[in-house]
Amino acid sequence: xxxxxxxxxxxxxxxxxxxxxxxxxxxxxxxxxxxxxxxxxxxxxxxxxxxxxxxxxxxxxxxxxxxxxxxxxxxxxxxxxxxxxxxxxxxxxxxxxxxxxxxxxxxxxxxxxxxxxxxxxxxxxxxxxxxxxxxxxxxxxxxxxxxxxxxxxxxxxxxxxxxxxxxxxxxxxxxxxxxxxxxxxxxxxxxxxxxxxxxxxxxxxxxxxxxxxxxxxxxxxxxxxxxxxxxxxxxxxxxxxxxxxxxxxxxxxxxxxxxxxxxxxxxxxxxxxxxxxxxxxxxxxxxxxxxxxxxxxxxxxxxxxxxxxxxxxxxxxxxxxxxxxxxxxxxxxxxxxxxxxxxxxxxxxxxxxxxxxxxxxxxxxxxxxxxxxxxxxxxxxxxxxxxxxxxxxxxxx
Amino acid sequence: xxxxxxxxxxxxxxxxxxxxxxxxxxxxxxxxxxxxxxxxxxxxxxxxxxxxxxxxxxxxxxxxxxxxxxxxxxxxxxxxxxxxxxxxxxxxxxxxxxxxxxxxxxxxxxxxxxxxxxxxxxxxxxxxxxxxxxxxxxxxxxxxxxxxxxxxxxxxxxxxxxxxxxxxxxxxxxxxxxxxxxxxxxxxxxxxxxxxxxxxxxxxxxxxxxxxxxxxxxxxxxxxxxxxxxxxxxxxxxxxxxxxxxxxxxxxxxxxxxxxxxxxxxxxxxxxxxxxxxxxxxxxxxxxxxxxxxxxxxxxxxxxxxxxxxxxxxxxxxxxxxxxxxxxxxxxxxxxxxxxxxxxxxxxxxxxxxxxxxxxxxxxxxxxxxxxxxxxxxxxxxxxxxxxxxxxxxxxx
Numbered sequence: 001x002x003x004x005x006x007x008x009x010x011x012x013x014x015x016x017x018x019x020x021x022x023x024x025x026x027x028x029x030x031x032x033x034x035x036x037x038x039x040x041x042x043x044x045x046x047x048x049x050x051x052x053x054x055x056x057x058x059x060x061x062x063x064x065x066x067x068x069x070x071x072x073x074x075x076x077x078x079x080x081x082x083x084x085x086x087x088x089x090x091x092x093x094x095x096x097x098x099x100x101x102x103x104x105x106x107x108x109x110x111x112x113x114x115x116x117x118x119x120x121x122x123x124x125x126x127x128x129x130x131x132x133x134x135x136x137x138x139x140x141x142x143x144x145x146x147x148x149x150x151x152x153x154x155x156x157x158x159x160x161x162x163x164x165x166x167x168x169x170x171x172x173x174x175x176x177x178x179x180x181x182x183x184x185x186x187x188x189x190x191x192x193x194x195x196x197x198x199x200x201x202x203x204x205x206x207x208x209x210x211x212x213x214x215x216x217x218x219x220x221x222x223x224x225x226x227x228x229x230x231x232x233x234x235x236x237x238x239x240x241x242x243x244x245x246x247x248x249x250x251x252x253x254x255x256x257x258x259x260x261x262x263x264x265x266x267x268x269x270x271x272x273x274x275x276x277x278x279x280x281x282x283x284x285x286x287x288x289x290x291x292x293x294x295x296x297x298x299x300x301x302x303x304x305x306x307x308x309x310x311x312x313x314x315x316x317x318x319x320x321x322x323x324x325x326x327x328x329x330x331x332x333x334x335x336x337x338x339x340x341x342x343x344x345x346x347x348x349x350x351x352x353x354x355x356x357x358x359x360x361x362x363x364x365x366x367x368x369x370x371x372x373x374x375x376x377x378x379x380x381x382x383x384x385x386x387x388x389x390x391x392x393x394x395x396x397x
Numbered sequence: 398x399x400x401x402x403x404x405x406x407x408x409x410x411x412x413x414x415x416x417x418x419x420x421x422x423x424x425x426x427x428x429x430x431x432x433x434x435x436x437x438x439x440x441x442x443x444x445x446x447x448x449x450x451x452x453x454x455x456x457x458x459x460x461x462x463x464x465x466x467x468x469x470x471x472x473x474x475x476x477x478x479x480x481x482x483x484x485x486x487x488x489x490x491x492x493x494x495x496x497x498x499x500x501x502x503x504x505x506x507x508x509x510x511x512x513x514x515x516x517x518x519x520x521x522x523x524x525x526x527x528x529x530x531x532x533x534x535x536x537x538x539x540x541x542x543x544x545x546x547x548x549x550x551x552x553x554x555x556x557x558x559x560x561x562x563x564x565x566x567x568x569x570x571x572x573x574x575x576x577x578x579x580x581x582x583x584x585x586x587x588x589x590x591x592x593x594x595x596x597x598x599x600x601x602x603x604x605x606x607x608x609x610x611x612x613x614x615x616x617x618x619x620x621x622x623x624x625x626x627x628x629x630x631x632x633x634x635x636x637x638x639x640x641x642x643x644x645x646x647x648x649x650x651x652x653x654x655x656x657x658x659x660x661x662x663x664x665x666x667x668x669x670x671x672x673x674x675x676x677x678x679x680x681x682x683x684x685x686x687x688x689x690x691x692x693x694x695x696x697x698x699x700x701x702x703x704x705x706x707x708x709x710x711x712x713x714x715x716x717x718x719x720x721x722x723x724x725x726x727x728x729x730x731x732x733x734x735x736x737x738x739x740x741x742x743x744x745x746x747x748x749x750x751x752x753x754x755x756x757x758x759x760x761x762x763x764x765x766x767x768x769x770x771x772x773x774x775x776x777x778x779x780x781x782x783x784x785x786x787x788x789x790x791x792x793x794x
Contacts, residue, residue, distance in 0.1 A: 001595060001623055003650050004563075006511050006533075012657050039457040047460070048452035055445035060436040063444070063637035099496055099641075099663035106662055110532070114403050115512060132661040135507070136403075166401075198398060226398055240460035242668035244496075253400050260409050264529040265503055266496035270667040271639035 008115065008137040024350060030383040033350040034374040035176070035325065037237045038300075041293045041373075043280065047240070050279040054272065062272040068263045070097025070247070071274035077281045078247045086208065087222040088231065094255040098262065099269045101206045101234035101246035105169070106132035107265075108202050108230045108250070111257040112166050113138040119167040120158055120199070122150050124328075124357030124367070126176045129169055129204060141165065142359030145175065147319070149182025152189040159197045168199045172220060174207040174324025177357045177369035181322060184217050191220060194228060200254070201229045206246075209238050209290050211323035212298030227251045235277055237325070238290055243273040297325070300372040304380050311388035313396045318370075327370040332395055336364040343390055349383045405512060405534040421747060427780040430747040431771040432573070432722065434634045438690045438770075440677065444637070447676040451669065459669040465660040467494025467644070468671035474678045475644050483605065484619040485628065491652040495659065496666045498603045498631035498643035502566070503529040504655040504662075505599050505627045505647070509563050510535040516564040517555055517596070519547050521725075521754030521764070523573045526566055526601060538562065539756030542572065544716070546579025549586040556594050565596045569617060571604040571721025574754045574766040578719060581614050588617060591625060597651070598626045603643075606635050606687050608720035609695030624648045632674055634722070635687055640670040694722070697769040701777050708785035710793045715767075724767040729792055733761045740787055746780045 024031050054062050069075065079095045082088040098104040105128070109119065115137030121130065123142025130140045143150045143158050149172065159165050170190070172182045182190075194201050203220040221231040234246030246269075248255060262268075280286065301321060308318055308327070315332035329351075331337050341353050354365025372380060421428050451459050466472065476492045479485040495501040502525070506516065512534030518527065520539025527537045540547045540555050546569065556562055567587070569579045579587075591598050600617040618628040631643030643666075645652060659665075677683065698718060705715055705724070712729035726748075728734055738750050751762025769777060 001625055003509075003597070003648065005508055005651075005654055006514075008511075009508055009654050009658055012661075036462050039461060042456060042460040044452060044456040044460070048449065048456070051448055051452065052445065055441060055448065059439060059441040059445070061639075063439040063441070063639045064436060065433050065633075065638045102661065103663045111402055111406055112400075114405075115534075117403075128661060128664070131657075135658055135661045200400070228398055236462075240669075241462045242458075242460045242665075244663055244665065244667050251400065254402075257402055257406050260528075261406055261532055264409075264499065264525060264532045265662055266500045266641055267525070268639075268641070270641050270670060272637075273667060273669070 008135060012131060012134055029348045029350050030375060030379045030386070031350045032370040032375060032383055033352050034371045036374050037241055037325070038296060038373045040296060041238065042240050043284070043289050046280060046284050047276060050276055050283070054275055054279070058275065062275050064271070066268045066271040066274070068259050068268050070269060071271060071278060074274045074278040077278055079249070081281070082231070082249055086219050088219065088249060089222070090249060092227050092252060093249050094252045095247060095249045096255055096259060097269050097274055098246040098248055099266055100236060100244040101204065101232050102128050102132065103262070103265070104232035104246055104248040105129045105202060105204060106135070107258040107261045108232070108248070108254070109133050109136045109138055109167060110261045111254055112200060116164060118162045118165045119169050120155070120162065120165050121169045121359050122171065122175065123359045124177050124354060125169065125359060126171060126204065127356050130359060133169070140359040145178055145180065147180050149186035149190065152186065152193055155190060156193050159193065159199060165199060167202055168194050169202045169204065170220065171204045173205055173217065174210060174321055176207070176324070177326050177352065178328040179319040179321035179324055179326045181217055187217065187220060188223070191223060195226050203229050203231045205231065205233045206237055207324035208233065210294060210297060210325070212294045212301065214322035221249065230254060238293060239277060239280060243270065245269055245273050245277050297323070297373055300377070300380065301327070303377055304370065304372040304384060307381055307384035311384055313388070313392050315395050316391050325371055325373045327372065328367055329370060330367045334366050335395070337366055337368045338364070340390065340394055341368055343394070344387055347386050347390060349386045405532060409528060409531055426745045426747050427772060427776045427783070428747045429767040429769070429772060429780055430749050431768045433771050434638055435693060435770045437693060438635065439637050440681070440686050443677060443681050444673060447673055447680070451672055451676070455672065459672050461668070463665045463668040463671070465656050465665050467666060468668060468675060471671045471675040474675055476646070478678070479628070479646055483616050485616065485646060486619070487646060489624050489649060490646050491649045492644060492646045493652055493656060494666050494671055495643040495645055496663055497633060497641040498601065498629050499525050499529065500659070500662070501629035501643055501645035502526045502599060502601060503532070504658050505629070505645070505651070506530050506533045506535055506564060507658045508651055508654040509597060513561060515559045515562045516566050517552070517559065517562050518566045518756050519568065519572065520756045521574050521751060522566065522756060523568060523601065524753050527756060530566070537756040542575055542577065544577050546583035546587065549583070549590055552587060553590050556590065556596060562596060564599055565591050566599045566601065567617065568601045570602055570614065571607060571718055573604070573721070574723050574749065575725040576716040576718035576721055576723045578614055584614065584617060584620070588620060592623050596625070600626050600628045602628065602630045603634055604721035605630065607691060607694060609691045609698065611719035618646065627651060635690060636674060636677060640667065642666060642670050642674050694720070694770055697774070697777065698724070700774055701767065701769045701781060704778055704781035708781055710785070710789050712792050713788050722768055722770045724769065725764060726767060727764045731763045732792070734763055734765045735761070737787065737791055738765055740791070741784055744783050744787060746783045
């Protein structure tokens with residue numbers, strides 16, 4: 001029988017990142033292609049101890065169905081942290097637990113967008129979010145991302161020319177893939193524009209805890225006087241990515257719709273690990289643990305930037321992140337990066353092509369993404385060396 | 398600001414079951430309203446031991462991102478069980494892990510249905526599935542469910558009069574809410590009709606392992622010569638519901654679309670618990686464990702049916718399940734069950750109104766659902782007594 005698929009999924013291809021991941025089964029490849037946290041960031045001993053205690057004392061509830069909104073003590077602990085760490089006023093908002101940060105983004109779009117509606121995004125942007133919007137039949141419209149954030153004028157023009165725009169999707173801090181953090185001034189302007197046109201902002205902040213240099217910039221949610229920001233984040237980069245525990249803090253009315261949508265997607269998030277997150281947050285030293293991850297990633301990023309500074313030809317530009325997991329590199333003269341990336345892979349170094357992060361899936365890209373959280377120090381030195389030699393051969397006359 | 402919601406979610410209300418759950422915080426209420434497995438069905442000691450071992454020896458992979466399709470050894474173990482236990486030929490099919498059985502149902506609809514398409518369901522049917530279809534903008538069209546299954550003639554008429562029907566959703570074994578199991582003869586006829594009209598069958602089989610009397614009826618998937626059946630099930634009723642681990646076995650081409658959709662919903666299912674399920678399946682006595690659950694539920698069902706037989710006025714009809722979790726009761730003369738259910742709740746017994754399971758959300762119902770897996774034996778006796786007295790007062794002149 002010939003199967004017929006829904007229009008919204010028919011066009012959706014498995015992500016380029018996943019395809020690259022599959023090629024990574026070759027252990028001789030140096031991978032800068034990951035989006036994974038370092039396994040050193042998992043507090044294994046503490047999680048094991050708390051887990052044993054949950055099995056011993058709370059198994060009957062931990063293994064049973066829970067509520068869709070999430071485990072109440074965890075929701076409260078997350079709210080407290082949002083207040084204390086990110087100055088987020090949660091009045092008029094609801095905090096729920098999601099199956100990773102990914103689900104929060106997807107549910108927000110499902111609650112707000114009809115097919116044919118548009119989501120305006122930084123270009124480049126996180127492929128998982130772009131595909132979540134597309135899977136709901138929404139268009140993704142890009143506004144170019146610069147070092148200070150997206151250009152407010154271009155944003156306003158795009159909104160005016162996109163009457164069906166419902167959502168503005170932003171990763172303002174340590175952006176994936178670009179690694180840049182938008183300035184406070186930029187955020188204020190962008191917020192005013194969203195407010196003026198009645199556009200809901202999804203603020204995706206999975207890396208917000210991972211600053212290793214510079215100073216924090218206030219989140220959009222902390223300045224959300226109009227209650228138009230849905231804040232999505234997760235424990236993936238600070239406790240465990242494989243456990244799939246994230247959270248959303250957003251306007252009550254919107255979040256209650258997202259809860260209805262979540263109920264039919266997975267009923268609720270793994271309850272045992274929700275309890276584990278709560279126990280870790282309230283009984284162990286979360287801040288001390290995060291400080292360790294920051295130090296680790298700061299050292300790895302410094303190493304990779306140092307190697308790039310030493311070895312890369314000057315015609316290759318790259319961002320200088322103050323946190324997060326990624327450096328974004330751009331080839332000279334708008335040259336498409338696809339040949340370079342293919343050649344790098346044949347020399348056993350994997351990076352992610354910029355095309356994977358394009359709002360317009362057909363557009364070429366002159367860029368690629370480097371990850372520094374996963375490779376060893378030795379591989380960082382060796383891999384950048386290979387990339388730099390290749391760049392000299394290809395782009396230095 | 399006034400928020401605008403997507404059309405497909407605007408009409409979706411939180412489920413009636415959830416609302417009833419909220420009223421259950423009163424500990425003096427006897428609840429026959431649950432859909433939960435008994436906590437006695439969780440193999441806590443084994444899960445705790447295996448969990449400690451995973452933390453000790455496999456934490457770096459168990460806590461890291463995994464693949465969207467699921468943990469390969471678990472997928473293989475599930476395939477093996479589908480072959481050996483349910484005679485399912487997995488050739489041409491793919492088995493993936495989902496975040497509970499719920500997600501499999503939702504993804505199947507997302508992959509196949511455009512907004513306005515129709516899903517034909519047994520009436521009554523599982524509210525979580527009905528809402529999953531509605532959340533994808535699909536209509537739910539009911540075909541009345543009788544003791545032997547849905548009437549093939551009515552099904553064919555419904556398909557003919559519903560040109561946009563894409564899916565036939567069935568819970569053929571120990572149906573939720575009705576507790577009935579469709580006959581092999583019925584299944585054969587229904588399968589032929591689906592085949593004739595090119596309709597994909599979702600076979601939802603979360604209770605298939607829970608037979609405590611009678612003999613197994615072959616699954617649709619085991620007779621799926623045309624590869625038109627998507628089989629959804631889960632570990633919720635045999636290991637733990639709170640962990641949210643389910644699985645799907647369906648045509649490769651359809652499942653590959655579901656994987657793309659799953660990737661944007663939650664990236665993958667909690668990997669630690671996938672590994673835990675695999676370890677339990679391959680290193681512990683799953684069949685012995687399930688035998689214990691069957692015995693428990695068989696005793697509870699026998700007790701509840703015995704009390705109903707003894708006390709309920711004859712004008713109240715109810716099904717006699719051979720497995721699963723539910724008994725379905727019907728009032729005489731098509732009287733709406735809403736007054737009776739309200740009066741029962743005021744006497745501290747909670748049941749789920751039949752309206753919650755209607756394909757047509759506006760239709761009344763003369764029925765209600767009783768659960769026997771959760772209440773204690775004492776509460777079963779006491780609760781049925783209250784329900785029977787009330788029924789005598791209201792329906793026996």
